[in-house]
Amino acid sequence: MGRSPCCEKAHTNKGAWTREEDERLVAHVRAHGEGCWRSLPSAAGLLRCGKSCRLRWINYLRPDLKRGNFSRDEDELIVKLHSLLGNKWSLIAARLPGRTDNEIKNYWNTHIRRKLLGRGIDPVTHRPLTDAATCSCGSNFLGLRAGMLDFR
DNA sequence: AACTTTTACAACCGCAAGCAT
């Protein structure tokens, strides 16, 4: 019944990746290309599930990643695209070369959302926060974790 | 200097889409 969880295997590592694991993953992808994540871990000699390998490669190890701070242009583009597409991070990332969906999502949640709230803009609807405390209650609750009270 | 709180981001989890059988 149902799907078999990809990470069920008992002897798979979790948590932060080591330099050696990174090197193994990079070497394997360079040699064989992306794809077939399911079989990659054993083929590359990694004690990780395929899902974890894919995520590590896409979000951290890919050679074409830009990394570093977002430029003002990127910042504005993300806001604009978010107002059009919503939380479709992969679609937004597709329009920002060198950036990943995870990176953009993190950046949104830690920087942009707070900035918009500070300007009195609802980060969900991109409209002014008229009934501030009561509307979009979800985002207000979520905002607490990100320290929404601190507007510099 | 020690402790606490906040921030930033890497990584995990569950779900759904898409494909193969």
Added chain:
DNA sequence: GATGCTTGCGGTTGTAAAAGT
């Protein structure tokens, strides 16, 4: 068409580092 598997996505969590007290 039904079923099962893999991949990809978005939400969420864990934790190291930075900032504040």
